[in-house]
Amino acid sequence: MSSQETNRLDRRTASRPAQDAEPSALLNINGVTLQYKTPDHLVTATYRVSFNIETGDRFVLLGPSGCGKSTLLKSIAGFMPPVEGDIALKGRKVKRPGPDRAMVFQEFDQLLPWKTVRENVAFPLKINGIPNDEADRRAAEMIQKVNLAKFLDVFPHMLSGGMKQRVAIARAMAMRPDVLLMDEPYAALDALTRRKMQDELLTLWEELRFTLVFVTHSIEEAVLLGTRILVLSPHPGQVRAEINTHQFHSSNADSPEFAATCARIRGMLFGDAATAH
Numbered sequence: 528m529s530s531q532e533t534n535r536l537d538r539r540t541a542s543r544p545a546q547d548a549e550p551s552a553l554l555n556i557n558g559v560t561l562q563y564k565t566p567d568h569l570v571t572a573t574y575r576v577s578f579n580i581e582t583g584d585r586f587v588l589l590g591p592s593g594c595g596k597s598t599l600l601k602s603i604a605g606f607m608p609p610v611e612g613d614i615a616l617k618g619r620k621v622k623r624p625g626p627d628r629a630m631v632f633q634e635f636d637q638l639l640p641w642k643t644v645r646e647n648v649a650f651p652l653k654i655n656g657i658p659n660d661e662a663d664r665r666a667a668e669m670i671q672k673v674n675l676a677k678f679l680d681v682f683p684h685m686l687s688g689g690m691k692q693r694v695a696i697a698r699a700m701a702m703r704p705d706v707l708l709m710d711e712p713y714a715a716l717d718a719l720t721r722r723k724m725q726d727e728l729l730t731l732w733e734e735l736r737f738t739l740v741f742v743t744h745s746i747e748e749a750v751l752l753g754t755r756i757l758v759l760s761p762h763p764g765q766v767r768a769e770i771n772t773h774q775f776h777s778s779n780a781d782s783p784e785f786a787a788t789c790a791r792i793r794g795m796l797f798g799d800a801a802t803a804h
């Protein structure tokens with residue numbers, strides 16, 4: 528198969544309404560319009576956006592600043608109801624936040640400063656009714672998976688930004704959610720740490736095969752991490768295309784397919800016809 532074929536833009540998938548989804552789709556986002564009402568304005572963040580996410584996808588929402596990526600993620604998390612359309616997880620309409628959808632943010636201060644690493648990870652398990660022993664065991668197991676076993680009893684202020692992010696990921700994954708939602712989690716990290724964290728996330732995914740929805744405005748990050756990439760148009764966000772990178776090893780940043788896919792997306796977002804084909 529040619530690289531063009533393997534990297535093809537699957538526009539049919541992008542425009543396919545969610546109703547036509549395989550019944551197995553884990554998440555259905557169906558004609559979702561999201562708006563903010565301020566005293567002076569009505570801001571439309573996304574307009575009639577539809578897509579489906581299958582179990583095990585590493586699904587990336589990519590688009591320019593202000594196209595509604597974070598708002599879409601908030602809505603999947605259950606913090607913001609659509610004004611039009613709906614979102615369903617395992618066939619059930621999303622109405623509020625729940626432990627089946629864990630979220631990791633960019634901010635480093637998402638950990639509780641007065642709790643140790645282990646306590647931070649175990650805390651949500653305990654408040655969701657998991658017995659203390661089991662919660663502590665699960666927390667330690669997940670902390671090990673993000674390579675922080677030596678830091679179990681350390682407080683967050685003693686950790687680097689990247690380490691705090693790993694704790695936040697361990698905390699989210701310890702809940703065994705149906706989907707992990709990540710909103711530009713590495714945007715504030717230096718380039719080397721960011722790359723390391725991206726590799727760690729891929730390693731963790733290889734091991735656990737969880738479903739990931741990842742927001743970024745970095746094309747390279749999207750191609751590196753995503754098996755499917757939804758490209759959104761500028762404000763208000765609408766689906767421009769979906770790119771399926773299943774068929775090549777997108778995590779190999781040195782491959783010609785990687786460069787070609789980045790160029791293709793750049794062409795779509797910035798209208799450069801020379802790189803769009």
Ligand SMILES: Nc1ncnc2c1ncn2[C@@H]1O[C@H](COP(=O)(O)OP(=O)(O)OP(=O)(O)O)[C@@H](O)[C@H]1O
Nearest residue numbers: 563570572591592593594595596597598599744762
């Ligand atoms: N709380 C809010 N009140 C009013 N408007 C908002 C609010 N939050 C976001 N918006 C607006 O909604 C639109 C979408 O914002 P959103 O943060 O979802 O975009 P984004 O694609 O995630 O951008 P970025 O990449 O810069 O984070 C923008 O026009 C933004 O100004």
